[in-house]
Amino acid sequence: MSPLAAVAPDPTPDAPPESPARRFRRVRAHSARLAAPLSAEDAMVQSMPDASPAKWHLAHTTWFFERFILAARPGYRPFDADWDYLFNSYYQSVGPMHARPRRGMLSRPTLAQVQDYRAEIEARLLQRLDAGDLDDEALQRLELGLNHEQQHQELLLTDIKHALWCNPLWPAYRADLATVKGAASSLRWLAREECIATVGVPAWPAASAFAYDNESPAHRALVPAHALASRPVSNAEFREFVDDGGYREPGPWLSDGWAQLQTGGWQRPLYWQEDLEHAFTLGGVRPLDPHAPVAHLSYYEADAYARWAGARLPTETEWELAAAPLPVAGHFADDGRFEPQSAADTGGGAPLQLFGDVWEWTSSAYTAYPGYRPWQGSLGEYNGKFMCSQWVLRGGSCATPRGHVRASYRNFFPPDARWQFAGLRLARDA
Known part of the structure; x- marks a missing residue:
C-alpha cells in the first residue's frame, strides 16, 4: 500500500476517548493526504456545476472552522477578509458567496496559498484547544466541522474522479491503487x-x-x-x-x-x-x-x-x-x-x-x-x-x-x- 493511502485508524471502542485536538489533527491530515497526489492544475479543475475543485474543498473546510469558531470571538482578525466571500458555500445568513458553477475560475488564491491558509487556521485553532479556550458551544461546532470535513473528503475524491474522466487521456488519480477481486456471494x-x-x-x-x-x-x-x-x-x-x-x-x-x-x-x-x-x-x-x-x-x-x-x-x-x-x-x-x-x-x-x-x-x-x-x-x-x-x-x-x-x-x-x-x-x- 502506498504511504499516501495510510490513514490513522479510528480509536477502538475500548480505547480512551480521543481528545478534540487529536481528532482535529487526524481528520485534517487525512484531507492533506487525499490532496497530495494532485497537481495545482488538478486541484483547480471543476468539471461540472455539481462538483467543486479540490482546492476549493480544502479552503472551504478551513473557512468553516474560521468562520464558525474563531470568528465567533469579538475582535477576531480574519486571515483574509475577501476569502469569506470566496469560500462560503451556501450560508445566506452569513453573507454573499462566489457562484458555485464558477468555482473553477478561482486561479487565485493559489494552491500554495490555500495550504498556507489551512496551516494558519489549524495553528490558531489548536492554540485555543491546547489552552482550553473553547466553550461547549465552540466544541460542538468543532465536532460539526470535523464531520463536515469528512463529507468534503468524499466529495474531493468523487469530484476529482469526474474531472479526470472528462480528460481525454483518462489519467489516474493514483496509478498505484490496489485492485482486489473476490467471488460473488449468492443473493438471498x-x-x-x-x-x-x-x-x-x-x-x-x-x-x-x-x-x-x-x-x-x-x-x-x-x-x-x-x-x-x-x-x-x-x-x-x-x-x-x-x-x-x-x-x-x-x-x-x-x-x-x-x-x-x-x-x-x-x-x-x-x-x-x-x-x-x-x-x-x-x-x-x-x-x-x-x-x-x-x-x-x-x-x-x-x-x-x-x-x-x-x-x-x-x-x-x-x-x-x-x-x-x-x-x-x-x-x-x-x-x-x-x-x-x-x-x-x-x-x-x-x-x-x-x-x-x-x-x-x-x-x-x-x-x-x-x-x-x-x-x-x-x-x-x-x-x-x-x-x-x-x-x-x-x-x-x-x-x-x-x-x-x-x-x-x-x-x-x-x-x-x-x-x-x-x-x-x-x-x-x-
Missing part, C-alpha cells in the same frame, strides 16, 4: 414481518452521540412486511439489464428518468466503457469486476433496474431497520482502494455490505422527520433547506471515511446525480 431474500420500529436518533447535542439534525428526532414508524436482498446489485447483474435493452426501452423508467436518459445520452452506468468490460476508476481504466457492487447510478437508473428485476428500492425505514443492529463495518476510504468490492457470503441471516462500498438509493424522498427542528442560527442552513426534490441514500461508500456514517445517517442527492459511488439493493413486498 431476507424477510421481515410487519412491525412498528423506532428510527432516527435523539437530537444532538442534547444526546451525546453526534448526528446531523436531519437524523432526528427518534420516532416510531409502521414498517409493512417486506424482504431485502442480502447484498447490493452487482456489476454482472446490472449488465444483464444493459444487455436486455434497459437503456433503450422506456418501460421500466420513470417519465423524468427517461427524459434525462435521452437528454444525457445515457447508455450504461457512468464510467463504464463501451465494451461493458472496463470502467474508469481513480486508478485509471481497469477491468470491471463483475462481482463488485455496481456504482455511479442515478436514482432513475436504480429505480429502473429494480422495476426491470420485478422488485423495488427499499424505503429508508426498511434500510435503517436492517442496519441498526449491525456493526458499522465494510470497505471504506481508509482501505485506500476507492472502488467497491465484493463481499464473502457469511451464510448468516444478516444482510451484507449495508455499510461502505456504495451508497444505496432508497425510494424515500428527502424530507423532515415528524417533529424535526433544524439547528439554531446560521448552522440551521446545513440540511433543512435542501429538503426538496432530492432522494435519500444510506450506508456510505468506498470513498467515505471510516467512522463517519451510522445506521441513522441520511445522505441525499437529486435523482439525476451519477458521479457519487451510488448503487442499489433490491426490496420487495412480502
Whole structure:
C-alpha cells in the first residue's frame, strides 16, 4: 500500500476517548493526504456545476472552522477578509458567496496559498484547544466541522474522479491503487414481518452521540412486511439489464428518468466503457469486476433496474431497520482502494455490505422527520433547506471515511446525480 493511502485508524471502542485536538489533527491530515497526489492544475479543475475543485474543498473546510469558531470571538482578525466571500458555500445568513458553477475560475488564491491558509487556521485553532479556550458551544461546532470535513473528503475524491474522466487521456488519480477481486456471494431474500420500529436518533447535542439534525428526532414508524436482498446489485447483474435493452426501452423508467436518459445520452452506468468490460476508476481504466457492487447510478437508473428485476428500492425505514443492529463495518476510504468490492457470503441471516462500498438509493424522498427542528442560527442552513426534490441514500461508500456514517445517517442527492459511488439493493413486498 502506498504511504499516501495510510490513514490513522479510528480509536477502538475500548480505547480512551480521543481528545478534540487529536481528532482535529487526524481528520485534517487525512484531507492533506487525499490532496497530495494532485497537481495545482488538478486541484483547480471543476468539471461540472455539481462538483467543486479540490482546492476549493480544502479552503472551504478551513473557512468553516474560521468562520464558525474563531470568528465567533469579538475582535477576531480574519486571515483574509475577501476569502469569506470566496469560500462560503451556501450560508445566506452569513453573507454573499462566489457562484458555485464558477468555482473553477478561482486561479487565485493559489494552491500554495490555500495550504498556507489551512496551516494558519489549524495553528490558531489548536492554540485555543491546547489552552482550553473553547466553550461547549465552540466544541460542538468543532465536532460539526470535523464531520463536515469528512463529507468534503468524499466529495474531493468523487469530484476529482469526474474531472479526470472528462480528460481525454483518462489519467489516474493514483496509478498505484490496489485492485482486489473476490467471488460473488449468492443473493438471498431476507424477510421481515410487519412491525412498528423506532428510527432516527435523539437530537444532538442534547444526546451525546453526534448526528446531523436531519437524523432526528427518534420516532416510531409502521414498517409493512417486506424482504431485502442480502447484498447490493452487482456489476454482472446490472449488465444483464444493459444487455436486455434497459437503456433503450422506456418501460421500466420513470417519465423524468427517461427524459434525462435521452437528454444525457445515457447508455450504461457512468464510467463504464463501451465494451461493458472496463470502467474508469481513480486508478485509471481497469477491468470491471463483475462481482463488485455496481456504482455511479442515478436514482432513475436504480429505480429502473429494480422495476426491470420485478422488485423495488427499499424505503429508508426498511434500510435503517436492517442496519441498526449491525456493526458499522465494510470497505471504506481508509482501505485506500476507492472502488467497491465484493463481499464473502457469511451464510448468516444478516444482510451484507449495508455499510461502505456504495451508497444505496432508497425510494424515500428527502424530507423532515415528524417533529424535526433544524439547528439554531446560521448552522440551521446545513440540511433543512435542501429538503426538496432530492432522494435519500444510506450506508456510505468506498470513498467515505471510516467512522463517519451510522445506521441513522441520511445522505441525499437529486435523482439525476451519477458521479457519487451510488448503487442499489433490491426490496420487495412480502
